[in-house]
Amino acid sequence: MVRSAVLGASPDDASHRRETHEAGQAPTFPSARLAPISSDMNSPAAQTDRHPLAVQHPELDDASIRLLVETFYGRAREDALIGPIFNRAVADWDEHIDRISDFWSSMFLKTGRYNGAPMRPHLALSLQGAHFDRWLQLFEATARELFAPDLADLFIIRARRIADSFEMGIASTRGELMRPRHSV
Numbered sequence: 780m781v782r783s784a785v786l787g788a789s790p791d792d793a794s795h796r797r798e799t800h801e802a803g804q805a806p807t808f809p810s811a812r813l814a815p816i817s818s819d820m821n822s823p824a825a826q827t828d829r830h831p832l833a834v835q836h837p838e839l840d841d842a843s844i845r846l847l848v849e850t851f852y853g854r855a856r857e858d859a860l861i862g863p864i865f866n867r868a869v870a871d872w873d874e875h876i877d878r879i880s881d882f883w884s885s886m887f888l889k890t891g892r893y894n895g896a897p898m899r900p901h902l903a904l905s906l907q908g909a910h911f912d913r914w915l916q917l918f919e920a921t922a923r924e925l926f927a928p929d930l931a932d933l934f935i936i937r938a939r940r941i942a943d944s945f946e947m948g949i950a951s952t953r954g955e956l957m958r959p960r961h962s963v
C-alpha cells in the first residue's frame with residue numbers, strides 16, 4: 780500500500796496504461812511499478828553497505844562465508860588424500876582461512892578484499908585429478924550441509940569452474956591439453 784501511495788500506482792494501472800496508450804498517449808514507464816519501495820527503506824537489509832553488484836541472498840554474508848571456509852578446511856586438513864598436501868604447504872591456518880574467506884567475499888559480495896593470483900600456489904603442488912575430485916567432494920558436501928540449496932549451488936558451480944581452470948592451468952605447465960571435467 781505504501782508503494783501505491785509513493786508511486787501513484789493503483790491496482791488497475793496496467794489497464795489504465797493500455798487504455799491511454801491505445802488512445803495515442805505516451806504510456807507510463809512500466810518499471811516505475813517495480814522500483815524499490817519506501818516501506819522497505821528502514822529494514823536492516825536496506826541499511827547495510829552492500830556493493831550494488833553483490834549477490835543478494837538472505838544467507839550470504841561474511842559470517843556465512845567464513846563458516847563455510849572454516850568448516851571446509853577443518854575437514855580438508857583431516858582428509859587422508861588432500862590433508863597432507865595442505866598440512867605440508869600451509870604455515871599459518873588462520874591466515875589461510877582469512878585469505879580464502881576474502882577470496883569468496885570478493886567474488887560474491889564484491890568487497891575487493893582479495894586481489895591475489897589464486898592459480899599460482901597450486902602450480903607448485905603436483906596436484907592430480909583425484910585431489911581436485913576430493914577437494915570438490917568435500918567442498919560440495921559442506922556447502923550443501925550449511926546453505927540453502929540455491930546458495931550452495933552458487934558456490935559449487937563457481938568452485939567447479941575454478942577447479943577446472945586450475946587443472947587446465949596445471950596441465951598446460953606440463954605441456955598437456957585438458958578439457959574441463961567439472962563444470963560442463
Ligand code: HEM
Binds near residue numbers: 895896
Ligand atoms: C586439490 C585441490 C586443492 C589443494 C590441495 C589446494 C591447496 C592450496 C594450498 C596449499 C594453498 C596455499 C596456501 C598457503 O600458502 O597458505 C592454496 C591457496 C589457495 N587456494 Fe587452493 N587448493 C586446491 C583447490 C582449490 C580450489 C578448487 C580453489 C577455489 C575454488 C582454491 C582456492 C585457493 C585460493 C584462493 C588460494 C589463495 C591463493 C593466494 O595465495 O592468493 N584452491 N590452495
